[in-house]
Amino acid sequence: MSLKFQKELQQLVADQVISEDISNKISEYYDQKRRKQPNKLFTIFGIFGSLLIGSGIILMLAHNWDDFSRMTKTILAFVPLLLGQLIAGYAILKDKSRTWKEASGTFLFFAVGASISLVSQIYNISGDLGDFLKTWTLLCLPLLYLLRSHAVGLLVILLGTYYAAEVGIWSYRSNNTPWFYVLFVLGVLPHYWFQVRKHITANTTTIFNWILPASFMVGLGAFISNNSELGFVMYVTLFGIFYNIGKLPAFQKIRTLRNGFLILGSLGTIILLMIFTFKWPWEELIDTWVYHSQEFYISCFFGVIAVLLLCYTIIKKGVQFVNLFQVSFILFWMLFFLVAANPFIAMICTNILVFILGITAIKIGSDKLNFGILNYGLLIVSILIICRFFDTDMSFVIRGLLFVIVGAGFFFTNYLMLKKQRKSQTM
C-alpha cells in the first residue's frame, strides 16, 4: 500500500471520519489484495531482460566468425534455440509463474528467428524476407497458448503485420497477397477474446485493444491490388467493424481512451468520409472496378461482419442505442454503389452525412458530459466548414465571419456544457 494512502487513512482517523478499527481493516484488505497479485514490474523486467539477452546473443553470432568452421557455426546457431526451449519447457512442466512464462516465451521467440537467420547467413541464402517472417511467426504462434504469454501474442501481431506489409505493400516486384496474415490474426483472436471476457480492465487488454485494430489497418492495405478504388469501401467497412466492436456490451465497462477499436473506428470513418466531401474523389471514381475481384469479396465479407455486429448490439440493447457512426458504413456503401454515377449528389450527401456525424458526436458528448467527445464533434463540423472554403468562391468577409462563428461555437458549447456539469454535480 502506498505511503500516501496510509497518510490519508491516518488523516481520516484523526478527523474522526473513520474509526481506528476500520482504518486497520482497510489497510489489511489492500495488503492482502496486493499479496495475491503477481509482481507486474518483475514480469516486465523479465520480458525486457530476455529481449536484451536474446538480441545480445544474436548480435554476437551475427559477427559471422570466419575462424569457425561451417560445422561450428551451425552448432552455435542452435544454442539460443535449444536454451530457449529448455527454459520454456521447464516453465510449462513445473507450471511456473507468469514472469517465467512471459520471459522464456519472449526469449524463445527471438531464438527461433535467430537460428533461421543464422543458418541463412552460414549458407548465404539471400532468401525472401516475407517467407522468413511467415515461417518465424508460424513456428511461434503456438507458444501464445502453450505459455499463455501476452508478450508472445504482441510479437506475433507485430511480426505478422510486418509480414503482411512486406509481402503486400513493400515488395513491388511481386503481386502476392499475404494470406497467412489472416491465419495469424485468427490465431491471436481467441486469446484476445478470452482477455476481453475475463480481464477487460487489464492494461495488457488495453494494449491489445489498440494494437489489433492498428495492425488490421496496415494489414488490409496489403490485400488491395488492382482495384484500388474499392480500397475506400474496404477501409470504410473495416472502420465500421471497429466502431461496432467498440460498441459491444463487453467494452462498455472501460474508459473511452482504453477502447482503441471505438476511437480508431470513429477517426477512420470521419477522415475517409471527409475526403469524399470533396467533389474530385467522386469524379475520379469511374466505374472501372470489377465485381469479380478480391477487393469486392473482402468488402462484402467485412460488410457481413459489420452488419452482424450491429444486429447483435440492437438485439442486446435495443435500436435506440444505435448511433449514426455505427451505420455510416452502410450509408457509404449506398452512396458508392448507387449514387456515385452522379458525383454532385454523392458529394452533397456525404457533406450532409459528415455534418450529422459531427452533430451526433456533439450530442453524445453532451449526454455523457464528456468534453473530449463534445469537442471532437465540434472539430468535425469545423473541419467540414474549412474544407468547403477550398472549393467554393466566398469572399474573405464571409470566410472570416464563418471562422468567427465556428470559434464562438466552440466557446459557447463548452461553456454550456460546463454549466450543465456544475448543475448535475450540485444536484
Place this chain on the structure above:
Amino acid sequence: MIIGKFYLTLEKKLKYNKMKIIYLFILFVIVALAQIFVPLHMIVDKEDTLMSGVAYKFKTRPIDPTDPFRGKYITLQYEMDHFETKDSTYVVGEEIYIYLKNDEQGFAEISQISKEALEISKDYVTARVSYYYDNKVNFYLPFNTFYMEETKAYDAEVAYTKANRDSLPANVYALVYIKEDKAVLKDVYINDTPIQEYVEK
C-alpha cells in the same frame, strides 16, 4: 463428510491440472521439434547440394557504386541477368526457370529459359523476372548476398568493386553449387582466390 468431499474434489482438480500440464508439455515438445526441424532442414538441404550438386561459376558485374554499404554482407550482381526472347508475356515478379550450360572458359551460360520446369536433364536455377524491355526479359538470380565477417565486409566490398572494374575479363566470379531446384552460393573468387583470403592479403 464435507471435508472428505472437499479433499476429493481438490484431488481431482490437482490430477486434472497435472494432466493439463502434461498435455501442454507434449504439445510444446511437438512445437519445439518443429522449431528445430525448420533450420535443420535448411542445413540438410544446403549440405546435400554442396556435396552432390554441380558447381557452376557465375561471372559477376560491378555493382552500382551508389548502392549503400549493406552491413556485413556484400551484394552481388551477375552478368547473367537477361535473356533475349520475343515472348513478351513475362510478368514482373514471376518465377522462371533458367537452364544452364558451361561456356568454353568454364563459366555458366544460359541454354534456355522457361516459365515451367522442363522434362530435360539440364541443371537449372529459378529466378524472378524484374522487367521485360526491348525483346529482353530481365531477371535476378536468387543467390545475390554473400555474408562476411563484419570486420572484413567493407574491405571485401571495396575489393569486389575494384576487381570488377579491372579490364581483366572474368576475374571475379561466384561459385554456386546446384542440385535440382536448390542453389548454394559457396564462395566468391577474385583472381581465383577466395574473397576472404584476398582481403587479408
